[in-house]
Amino acid sequence: MWQIRVHGRGGQGVVTAAELLADAAFRDGYEVQAFPSFGSERMGAPVTAYCRLDTRPIRIREPVVDADALLVIDASLLRLPETLAGLRTGGWVLVNSARTPQQLGVTSTASADVHIRWATVPATALARRYLGRVVPNAPMLGAFAALTRLVSLTAIEDALSDRFTAPIAEQNIRAARAAFASLQQVVTSDAQSA
Amino acid sequence: MSTDNGRSLSLATRTAGGRLVPPAQRAEQANPHRRNALTSGHRACQGCGVALAARAVVDAAYRASGGKLVVVTATGCLEVFSTPYPESAWRVPWLHSLFANAASVASGVAAALYAQGREDVRVLAQGGDGATVDIGLACLSGMFERGDDVLYVCYDNEAYMNTGIQRSGATPPYARTATTEAVGGEPGNPPGTGKDLPRIALAHSIPYVATATIGDIHDLEAKVVNAMGVRGPRYLHVLTPCPLGWGSGPAETIALARLAQRSGLFPVFEARDGDITSVLPIRRPVPVEEYLRPQRRFAHLFADPDRRLLTRLQEFADSTKARYGLM
Amino acid sequence: MRSQREASRAVAEVVGRCRPQVVPAYPITPQTHIVEALGAMIRAGTLSPCVFLTVESEFAAMSAAIGASFAGSRTYTATASQGLLYMAEALFNASGLGAPIVMTVANRAVGAPINIWNDQSDAMSLRDCGWIQLYAPDNQAAVDLHVLAFRVAEALSLPVMVCMDGFVLTHAFEPLAVPTQAQVDNFLPPFRPRQVLDPGDPVTIGAMVGPEAFTEVKYLSAQRLDAAVNVFEWFAQEYAEITGRRYHAVESYRIEHADTVVVALGSAAGTLYELADAVPGVGVLLITMYRPFPARVVRGLLAAARRIIVLERAFAPGAGGIVTADVRAAVAGTSAMVHTVIGGLGGRPIRLASLHAVVTADALPDIHFLDLREDVVRREWERDPTVSAMEVRHVH
Numbered sequence: 025m026w027q028i029r030v031h032g033r034g035g036q037g038v039v040t041a042a043e044l045l046a047d048a049a050f051r052d053g054y055e056v057q058a059f060p061s062f063g064s065e066r067m068g069a070p071v072t073a074y075c076r077l078d079t080r081p082i083r084i085r086e087p088v089v090d091a092d093a094l095l096v097i098d099a100s101l102l103r104l105p106e107t108l109a110g111l112r113t114g115g116w117v118l119v120n121s122a123r124t125p126q127q128l129g130v131t132s133t134a135s136a137d138v139h140i141r142w143a144t145v146p147a148t149a150l151a152r153r154y155l156g157r158v159v160p161n162a163p164m165l166g167a168f169a170a171l172t173r174l175v176s177l178t179a180i181e182d183a184l185s186d187r188f189t190a191p192i193a194e195q196n197i198r199a200a201r202a203a204f205a206s207l208q209q210v211v212t213s214d215a216q217s218a
Numbered sequence: 219m220s221t222d223n224g225r226s227l228s229l230a231t232r233t234a235g236g237r238l239v240p241p242a243q244r245a246e247q248a249n250p251h252r253r254n255a256l257t258s259g260h261r262a263c264q265g266c267g268v269a270l271a272a273r274a275v276v277d278a279a280y281r282a283s284g285g286k287l288v289v290v291t292a293t294g295c296l297e298v299f300s301t302p303y304p305e306s307a308w309r310v311p312w313l314h315s316l317f318a319n320a321a322s323v324a325s326g327v328a329a330a331l332y333a334q335g336r337e338d339v340r341v342l343a344q345g346g347d348g349a350t351v352d353i354g355l356a357c358l359s360g361m362f363e364r365g366d367d368v369l370y371v372c373y374d375n376e377a378y379m380n381t382g383i384q385r386s387g388a389t390p391p392y393a394r395t396a397t398t399e400a401v402g403g404e405p406g407n408p409p410g411t412g413k414d415l416p417r418i419a420l421a422h423s424i425p426y427v428a429t430a431t432i433g434d435i436h437d438l439e440a441k442v443v444n445a446m447g448v449r450g451p452r453y454l455h456v457l458t459p460c461p462l463g464w465g466s467g468p469a470e471t472i473a474l475a476r477l478a479q480r481s482g483l484f485p486v487f488e489a490r491d492g493d494i495t496s497v498l499p500i501r502r503p504v505p506v507e508e509y510l511r512p513q514r515r516f517a518h519l520f521a522d523p524d525r526r527l528l529t530r531l532q533e534f535a536d537s538t539k540a541r542y543g544l545m
Numbered sequence: 546m547r548s549q550r551e552a553s554r555a556v557a558e559v560v561g562r563c564r565p566q567v568v569p570a571y572p573i574t575p576q577t578h579i580v581e582a583l584g585a586m587i588r589a590g591t592l593s594p595c596v597f598l599t600v601e602s603e604f605a606a607m608s609a610a611i612g613a614s615f616a617g618s619r620t621y622t623a624t625a626s627q628g629l630l631y632m633a634e635a636l637f638n639a640s641g642l643g644a645p646i647v648m649t650v651a652n653r654a655v656g657a658p659i660n661i662w663n664d665q666s667d668a669m670s671l672r673d674c675g676w677i678q679l680y681a682p683d684n685q686a687a688v689d690l691h692v693l694a695f696r697v698a699e700a701l702s703l704p705v706m707v708c709m710d711g712f713v714l715t716h717a718f719e720p721l722a723v724p725t726q727a728q729v730d731n732f733l734p735p736f737r738p739r740q741v742l743d744p745g746d747p748v749t750i751g752a753m754v755g756p757e758a759f760t761e762v763k764y765l766s767a768q769r770l771d772a773a774v775n776v777f778e779w780f781a782q783e784y785a786e787i788t789g790r791r792y793h794a795v796e797s798y799r800i801e802h803a804d805t806v807v808v809a810l811g812s813a814a815g816t817l818y819e820l821a822d823a824v825p826g827v828g829v830l831l832i833t834m835y836r837p838f839p840a841r842v843v844r845g846l847l848a849a850a851r852r853i854i855v856l857e858r859a860f861a862p863g864a865g866g867i868v869t870a871d872v873r874a875a876v877a878g879t880s881a882m883v884h885t886v887i888g889g890l891g892g893r894p895i896r897l898a899s900l901h902a903v904v905t906a907d908a909l910p911d912i913h914f915l916d917l918r919e920d921v922v923r924r925e926w927e928r929d930p931t932v933s934a935m936e937v938r939h940v941h
Contacts (some may be wrong), residue, residue, distance in 0.1 A: 042718070043549075043551075043718045046549060046718055046719070047549045047718075050549050050720055055720070056549070056719060056720065057718070057719045058715060058717070058719070059712075059713075059716055059718060060716060062575070062661075062662060062712040062716060062892065082719075082815075082817055083683075083814075083815030083818050083819050084816045084819055084897055085713050085714075085717065085812055085815055085816065085894075086816065086895065086896050086897065087894055105928040134774045167646040174753065192765075285744060286744045287744060288616065288742045288744065289611060291751075297751070298753055299751070301749055301751070301752035301753055302753055302755070303752040303753060303754040303755065303758055304752075304754070304758070306749035306752060308747070308749050310744070310747050311741075311743055311744055311746075311748060312747065312749045312750065312751075313611075313612065313615050313742055313750045313751055314751030314752070315608060315611050315612070315635070315638050315642070315751060316608065316634055316635060316638050318604065318608075318634075318745035319604065319605065319608035319611075322569075322600065322604070322605040322612070323608045323609065323611055323612035324608045324612060325569075325598060325600075325609050325612065326567060326569060326598070326603075326608065326609030326610060326611060326612025326613035326614075326616070326620070327612040327613065327615070327616040327742065328612075329565050329566075329567045329569075329596035329598055329609065329612075329613055329618075330566060330612070330613040330614075330616035330617060330618035330620070331597075331616055332596055333566035333567055333594045333595060333596050333618055334566065334594070334616075334617065335594070339744055354719060355604075356602060356604075356605070357601070357604075357605050358600055360600055360601035360602075360605055361603065363601075364599065364600075366598075375701065387698065394738040446895070461874060485713065511553075518749070539582035
């Protein structure tokens with residue numbers, strides 16, 4: 025089972041991101057589950073959503089503690105200890121940022137025994153460019169696909185087409201593709217330097 | 219020429235319609251073929267104003283709807299005295315749910331009939347003053363504002379009678395009830411409290427609002443017919459004296475209702491879409507004293523040699539007359 | 546055919562396919578997505594003929610439902626928590642009069658203190674109002690139980706509450722199969738009321754019943770409620786033939802060789818199945834129909850258990866477990882030890898790891914509050930001089 029957490033702030037499409045990821049994974053043949061951390065949602069307040077993918081039916085329903093990957097849509101949340109809590113060693117953290125992980129100042133280890141793999145993608149800039157609005161979840165998903173190979177870009181595109189009306193879906197798809205392409209490069213160069 | 223087979227009621231001379239009144243001008247209660255929706259055998263008190271009013275109202279509504287009527291009644295005297303299991307005095311489809319919800323239940327009935335394509339069947343809700351003015355106010359207001367197609371009739375005997383004569387939001391100033399005893403400096407129901415439900419109904423701007431008393435059956439029936447002639451939420455507030463609760467004689471119910479109207483204390487009017495369109499003028503005015511004296515619930519007013527409270531009530535009646543243009 | 550959607554929307558869809566004619570609705574977290582979706586369907590004309598009544602309170606919602614039901618229309622509403630309590634009087638009225646209303650309860654804690662998250666105190670507080678109570682163990686069941694609910698309700702002329710854990714189930718986004726319109730029509734015939742307000746054949750509904758007949762009315766009503774266990778099984782079999790999904794009033798998992806059986810209602814089911822897979826000798830008893838309580842079935846399935854742990858998402862202050870009492874009564878006379886574990890109150894997640902610790906612990910007290918924060922409790926005791934002065938029994 026893969027357990028993913030999405031961290032962001034109200035208004036950034038955190039819950040939608042988790043649902044789209046689940047939808048995409050379902051299209052790729054996984055059993056899936058997605059749900060938000062429930063609470064009164066205020067614009068700008070921290071929001072967390074969860075997504076599970078598995079090859080067999082998912083029966084548990086508790087919030088994700090032992091995460092295999094984190095999508096951090098708002099980099100300012102990295103300051104909060106709960107954002108990285110429970111991340112498994114070898115887990116991915118994909119951060120929405122125009123800076124590189126080194127520039128962000130994050131280290132590859134959260135503690136002695138948890139080795140974290142960091143990646144960043146300028147999702148906000150991509151969203152602005154392709155959608156004209158700051159809703160970074162589609163590019164985040166495209167980058168996630170490139171990074172983890174857990175879901176296919178095609179599945180993400182299909183999920184986007186289903187969720188949004190034609191023109192908006194198109195914009196989101198292009199943003200996701202661009203993010204996918206940009207992260208392809210990072211992954212390749214990382215592998216070279218690893 | 220008489221069609222009177224001996225079953226017509228004799229509420230008074232011209233009231234129901236004796237043999238000398240042309241059939242077309244007789245009240246529905248004089249019609250031997252009326253539905254008699256609330257038939258005999260019920261357990262109401264002798265002289266119960268509600269029993270008289272309910273029969274007149276439902277028969278008039280029944281006729282106006284061509285016999286296609288569903289009635290919803292709130293908990294209270296009416297429901298208790300008319301349906302002692304295993305008997306029922308109702309000859310129309312009839313539902314009693316709870317104390318506060320007659321208006322909501324009726325809204326549900328109306329919605330169902332609409333969904334079934336049977337809008338020809340009309341819905342009538344009934345409740346006492348307690349059920350309508352106090353505990354059921356939220357439900358009533360909801361029915362009004364949604365525009366539900368229900369005629370709600372309030373039988374106002376000005377207190378919670380079925381439970382033993384306790385004060386309600388419709389109890390008039392200074393009236394003695396079991397929870398507003400005639401003792402102390404301010405005996406009876408405190409003045410300045412209470413709700414004017416007809417005016418609250420007006421504020422909702424519903425298609426039809428009217429007040430009436432059991433003292434004028436023609437007026438009462440005509441208002442039911444008028445109400446049934448339009449769709450949407452409609453409200454009829456009927457003054458119905460209670461001999462037990464008011465401490466009046468059982469034979470005086472009709473007379474007292476008339477005196478209430480003639481004193482100016484109970485304005486009788488009709489309104490459409492939030493505006494009063496007509497009033498029942500007071501042809502032979504009486505001082506409030508004449509209306510209050512036969513009621514033991516106001517006896518303490520007469521014990522005061524200075525007649526302070528009587529004076530205040532007279533002032534209130536005068537201002538009501540002026541406000542509604544009843545003279 | 547499964548498709549991804551939020552469970553609330555799936556419930557709205559399946560309810561729509563049951564062809565209700567009147568839906569009175571008052572919003573309360575976490576039921577809102579269900580009634581919003583229904584409202585949208587009605588507005589768009591996809592659910593027609595149907596009237597969506599935006600009522601002014603939950604009490605009005607249930608009252609309007611009673612009126613609509615007796616006027617001969619299939620009627621549905623949904624609520625939770627405070628809203629369920631606000632309509633309490635009307636719930637007793639609906640069951641007492643025999644209105645076959647179906648209602649979703651998106652289980653949520655009851656204040657004070659105010660809490661919008663999941664537990665089952667709402668429905669538990671009204672377990673004896675005369676309604677049939679079903680608790681969905683997962684979202685597929687939540688969808689299917691609504692169809693079954695209408696059929697059972699109309700067969701018995703009794704209202705049915707379909708409970709689904711608020712947020713945990715209602716707001717989960719997952720693949721679900723919603724039966725097609727054809728499947729539902731095949732299973733659910735048009736509503737034929739036992740008694741109806743019809744000008745052509747007038748009846749009096751809601752008479753006053755005195756001491757000479759009240760007991761008999763209640764007795765007969767209770768017998769009808771008891772019949773729901775068998776009626777549910779009967780219709781569930783028919784439903785399985787149409788959809789391939791079979792439900793039972795009580796489900797069991799790995800119970801054959803279990804000497805510890807965990808009993809639960811609702812969404813804890815999934816976690817318990819994982820637990821039973823992980824710990825040998827642990828089985829699960831999942832109660833779907835809680836009222837009427839299927840005592841005979843429960844007793845039979847628990848016959849071999851040495852230790853019974855009732856996992857409750859509510860409790861009776863001053864008395865202990867709620868479902869525990871029903872289970873204890875059902876197994877009376879056997880030698881099984883019965884323990885109560887209270888978890889998930891006010892939305893605290895029920896974690897697999899915590900349950901694992903409970904079932905593998907050497908000793909278990911009579912009543913155990915799962916994941917209780919002892920440090921907070923201790924601190925509060927120390928702060929309050931009246932409490933620390935009293936003898937307080939440690940609830941471990």
